[in-house]
Amino acid sequence: MRKGMIELSLPHLRGLASSWHAVSGWRSTLANAAWAAGPPLLFGLRLWASVCLALYIAFWLQLDNASWAGTSAALVCQPLLGASLRKGWFRMIGTLVGAAGIVMLTACFPQSRVGFLVGLALWGAACALVATLLRNFASYAAALAGYTAAIIASDELGAVGGANGEAFTLAITRVSEIWIGIVCAGIVLAGTDFGAAPRRLAALLAGLSAEIASRFGAALTLAESALSDMQPVRRELVRQVIALDSVIDQAIGESSRLHYHSQVLQTAMGGLFEALAGWSAVVWRLARLPDDKARQEADAVLNSVPLELRSAPPQGGATSWVADPVGMRRMCDAAVLRLIASPAGTPSLRLLTDQTARLLTGLSDVFDGLALLVADPARHQNLHRARLHVPDWLPALVNAGRALVTIVAVEVFWIITAWPNGALAITFAAISVIIFAPKADVAYAAAMSFMVGVGLAAVCAAIVAFAGLPNVETFAGFSIVMGLFLVPAGALMAQPWQPTMFAALAGNFVPLLAPANQTSYDTVQFYNAALAIVLGCGAAALSFRLLPPLSPAEQSERLLALTLRDLRRLATAAIHWRRDDWDNRMYGRLAALPDQAEPLQRAQLLAALSVGTEIIRLRHMAPQLGLDCELDSVLKALAQGNSVAATAGLTVLDQRLASLGRGNLHTSRVQQERGRVLAICDALAQHRSYFDAGASV
């Protein structure tokens, strides 16, 4: 009986247990989903608060087109705080420049419709050019200057074009409205989110530098076979360093102190490139040495590298580096001095010590950046002004040409069809074609997502305008209706799937709705405005299809070809660059390499950086040692793309240096120069096909 009862109960117990597990699973899934949905929903609330605050102030001030205040608040709101705040500052500058530009354009062509419209297209093209040349939020400011001018022009233009002479008044009004939106969004975001970009950047810098140092330590201790295994790791690290650029910009956006010392962070990024270049040079040398000699020389260098550096934990575990960056920097600097002062019996050992010192100097720059981010010692002076190095002019010129053609095409269409809302179509064509121009190969997809987002925003705005707003009379009611759309739209914008589409959905909802103190519910007017906005965005998307940007492969090839051209010019002394100029130019090229670039291409660019640096140093040394003739023949061969002849010339140069060294005159100096000669030889041998490429751009 008892047995029977147990036998009967067991299936029930099993069923209960499985039900309990299912319920627990559902509960944990729901809890995880709620936890994951929290930050996006919070962002949606921030977006809603920003837009409502901006609209309230604009209504209170009785501005004639208050919707632009809400629109700019929605556009300034970004899921990342740094992005939002810095975008806000740049937006203010860009708006002002755009307003000044359109006023000047109106003054230049007061009676000429064609002149004004062509001028507007040229202004848009110039802004697209500058937006592509500059990076991150400076690029955004340039884009804004372009489409602020288009926004003001759309108000200024009559039914079939031609300025109406109210440019200055309109410029003042639009700038006021846009600035209200920027300030409101800034206040709401800064008051509700303190940001984490500096901490994230510090963790990334520490993680990357720790990985470089530990892998370099491993390279010095491992056998030759393991050296080649690390090549993909090194090339992947170059890609990760390139990706730091946008995080640096976000961190700068969150702190005025970091903004003031932004050069320190850029130098830290350059330091990582230098560290990787030094590591490559050491590995190439060790790979070319016989095993026993490689072991002996690697051990000699290894003893000079502090144990704390080479035994650093891999990425993610470098907390001690973040905790005391000043101490780590002192350790690096001391190790660099030790390495430079250490005697080197052979040029090969000299190369290894010098390149290790280069790596440690790079890491020292990284620790300087880390100290700025977490420790803040009061010693940073922003003495150097950053110079703009354009990696490649062609993508910018293509984007400028596309913007010109698109804006002119929409203008012609508007004039021919005499479409009353054509001016609005020009504005949104200009916005899309300028703002997505710097996105290169993803520009078309982004423009299409933007157009789809605008279409969805039009549907939502129609529902809110004709079903929601007529039932409310107070601003509180209006805010609640807005919140029903803006909170979910903002939450969707903050998640990773199709962020461009949802950003367009949230950003274009307010101009489509066009709330005013005296709201009109004219369906025809709404339909015409919505059609103009969608068609303007569609024209821009079409332009990216018909005049496509350079593909990532073409971009990478051009960057490599341009670098080779510069290297050859450097070799022929056609251009006299200081080391800083060369380094910054190369860092710019490395940063411009698309994410899809081949790992080998990144390695080739890094090798070109090293060769150029050594050429500049050798050119400086040659007159002092009377070796101009030998160096000139080497550089001539290098400029001709003949690395075999260049290597032979470098061997002769090395022999001449060796004979100078035998006389005990400047012995250490001579060894150092021999090490440099050897470094160039190694780089040429490693990337012979690249350095011998005959093509020049």
Add this chain to the structure above:
Amino acid sequence: MKFVEVNVLGVYVAPISVMMVAAWFVTVVLRRIAGRFGLLGYVWHPALLVFAVYIIVLSSIVLVIAG
């Protein structure tokens, strides 16, 4: 007068916008057919060809309705 406004869910829209959408659907079908037989591979600028076909289809629809 053959070009009359079209009632879409209570909103009267311009006939050209309906024709533009119709022309786009026709072009998508033509592009699929061309893609299936590999015809776009023989063209220098496929996107330009598709755009030109779209304009031709749209113009044809307008002429047919006007006629």
